[in-house]
Amino acid sequence: MLKKLSIAIATTVSLGANADIRIADVAELSGAGASAGSVWHDGVKLGYEEVNAAGGILGQKVDLVSYDSQTNPQNSRAMVQKAIDEGTYVLMGTVYSSSTVVNMLVAQQNGIPQLTGSESPTITAKGNPYIFRTNFGAQKAMPKIGAFLADELKVKNVAIIWPNTEYGKGGHDAFVNIAKQTGMELSVDLPTEQAQVDFAADVAKIKSSEAEAVFVYLTQEESARFLIESRKQGLKIPIIGDGVLISNKVIELAGDAANGALGHLALTPQADIPEIKRVAAKFKEKYGYEIDYNGLKGYLGAFTVKYVTEMIGELDREKFAQKMHGLCLDAKTYPGVLMDVCWDETGELSRASFLVEVVDGKQQISKLLPAN
Numbered sequence: 001m002l003k004k005l006s007i008a009i010a011t012t013v014s015l016g017a018n019a020d021i022r023i024a025d026v027a028e029l030s031g032a033g034a035s036a037g038s039v040w041h042d043g044v045k046l047g048y049e050e051v052n053a054a055g056g057i058l059g060q061k062v063d064l065v066s067y068d069s070q071t072n073p074q075n076s077r078a079m080v081q082k083a084i085d086e087g088t089y090v091l092m093g094t095v096y097s098s099s100t101v102v103n104m105l106v107a108q109q110n111g112i113p114q115l116t117g118s119e120s121p122t123i124t125a126k127g128n129p130y131i132f133r134t135n136f137g138a139q140k141a142m143p144k145i146g147a148f149l150a151d152e153l154k155v156k157n158v159a160i161i162w163p164n165t166e167y168g169k170g171g172h173d174a175f176v177n178i179a180k181q182t183g184m185e186l187s188v189d190l191p192t193e194q195a196q197v198d199f200a201a202d203v204a205k206i207k208s209s210e211a212e213a214v215f216v217y218l219t220q221e222e223s224a225r226f227l228i229e230s231r232k233q234g235l236k237i238p239i240i241g242d243g244v245l246i247s248n249k250v251i252e253l254a255g256d257a258a259n260g261a262l263g264h265l266a267l268t269p270q271a272d273i274p275e276i277k278r279v280a281a282k283f284k285e286k287y288g289y290e291i292d293y294n295g296l297k298g299y300l301g302a303f304t305v306k307y308v309t310e311m312i313g314e315l316d317r318e319k320f321a322q323k324m325h326g327l328c329l330d331a332k333t334y335p336g337v338l339m340d341v342c343w344d345e346t347g348e349l350s351r352a353s354f355l356v357e358v359v360d361g362k363q364q365i366s367k368l369l370p371a372n
Contacts, residue, residue: 011111013089013315020063021056021315023048023305024083025298026093026103031071032195033096035220035249036294040095040117041066042287043295046279047302047336057306058315069094073102080106088112089315090305095294097123098166104131113321115301117294119243120170124346130321132347134297134304136266138174140348141242144369145264146178148355149213153238159188159211161202161226163218168192171217171242187211196222199229206235213238216245224253231257238262246356246363248292261358267296267338268354270363275335296338303336304329342371 013021025044028037048062056062067083069076076099083091084106090113094100097120107114108128115132116123121139123131149155160175162168168191179186187209190202203226206214216226216239223245230239239261244250246263269280269291279299283291307329312319328342341351355367 011316011318013087013317020061021089022063022065022087024065024067024080024086024088024091024093026067026069026076026079026083026091028071028095028099029066029068031069032219032221033069033071036117036244037069037071037093037095039249039292039294040093040298042283043291043298044092044302046283046286046295047299050336051302051306057309058313067093069096069099069103071096071099073099076100076103077106079103084110084112089317090115090320092298092301092305094118096165096167097170100131101126101166104128107131111317111321113317113324115304117297117301118167120166121174122166122170124348128347129325130317132304132324132343133349134301135243135293135349136351136353137348138171138242140350140372141264141266141353142171142174142178143372144353144355145175145215145240145242146182146184148262148264149215149240150182150184153213155184155213155238157185157187157210157212159190159206159209159214160186161188161190161192161199161206161214161216161218163194163196163222164191165194167219168217175215175217188214192218192222194219197225199226200233202226203229203233203235206237207233211237213240216241218244220244220247220249221253223247223250224258227254227257227261240264243293246358247294248290248363251358251361251363256361258358259360263356263358264353264369265293265356265363266351266353267293267300268356268363268365269296270356270365271339271354272365273331273339275331276338279338300337300341303334306336307334340371 067079080103100118
């Protein structure tokens with residue numbers, strides 16, 4: 001049962017016979033996070049376009065409304081409030097964790113279910129009954145990365161580089177915890193500032209250490225700069241990340257310097273799954289560029305809203321949130337979720353995932369990892 005709030009909340013949405021269902025997407029359409037937020041938003045748009053083409057939700061069309069967070073936590077909070085004031089049924093976004101931890105409180109206070117692409121472990125650890133991920137939290141991904149480093153690469157000493165943000169701190173703490181559990185020593189621990197452009201000193205420090213591999217948990221532009229500097233300085237140890245490091249945008253920005261980078265991906269257009277390949281091809285045709293995991297998690301979020309609403313049979317926000325807790329959707333019955341997926345009682349997501357290497361400028365899947 002969801003926590004009762006001290007303010008009166010209208011949980012149901014009333015529509016006229018010809019009215020559309022308003023759904024808001026608050027995303028990083030400008031600012032430092034635009035390379036991630038824009039792909040997410042295009043995935044959300046494609047998802048709802050297909051939902052509408054298939055008859056909408058409960059026979060009503062979706063009116064998707066965009067709000068730009070500008071990659072600013074306080075602006076994202078204002079945009080979430082604006083979306084709520086304008087009558088959104090469900091909230092999509094944000095992608096950056098530093099924004100989501102701020103704006104999700106507004107959604108919670110108003111009883112609005114929120115599907116986020118953010119990955120900081122703190123997001124589903126705060127007891128918010130209205131928040132649900134469309135991608136792994138870092139605490140779900142790190143055990144898979146740690147096992148690969150320790151068991152397959154036989155790494156004993158590891159370095160980590162991360163941004164001093166909500167996203168970075170969450171990933172850092174989750175990785176350090178797993179490193180300890182798997183017996184790896186942390187040779188170098190390098191916090192950086194958001195939008196850092198010069199990684200020469202960081203790479204030099206890693207290169208001169210005893211680190212046998214480096215875990216990179218940076219944003220897309222920062223990851224590309226790190227890879228380019230690593231190539232320039234001749235860093236020879238394995239470079240591994242979680243999603244971002246081997247994303248299409250980083251590969252594009254880093255060029256040949258991305259080759260050899262390793263990563264863990266919850267979703268990838270390279271997966272040998274017909275529905276993912278179909279979505280990736282349609283996305284490329286529509287938007288003129290390759291989809292990545294941000295776009296795929298936005299797409300599946302749109303279809304999750306359709307499926308859950310039709311399960312409860314009405315536009316009731318509280319019933320929607322209640323249904324999401326402990327829900328599993330299989331991709332055969334519900335193809336829009338792309339792969340079999342479950343949410344636990346905190347809104348955390350569980351799904352199989354992939355180990356990937358960049359080869360000749362392309363993601364190449366090396367292993368399918370089971371859900372945990």
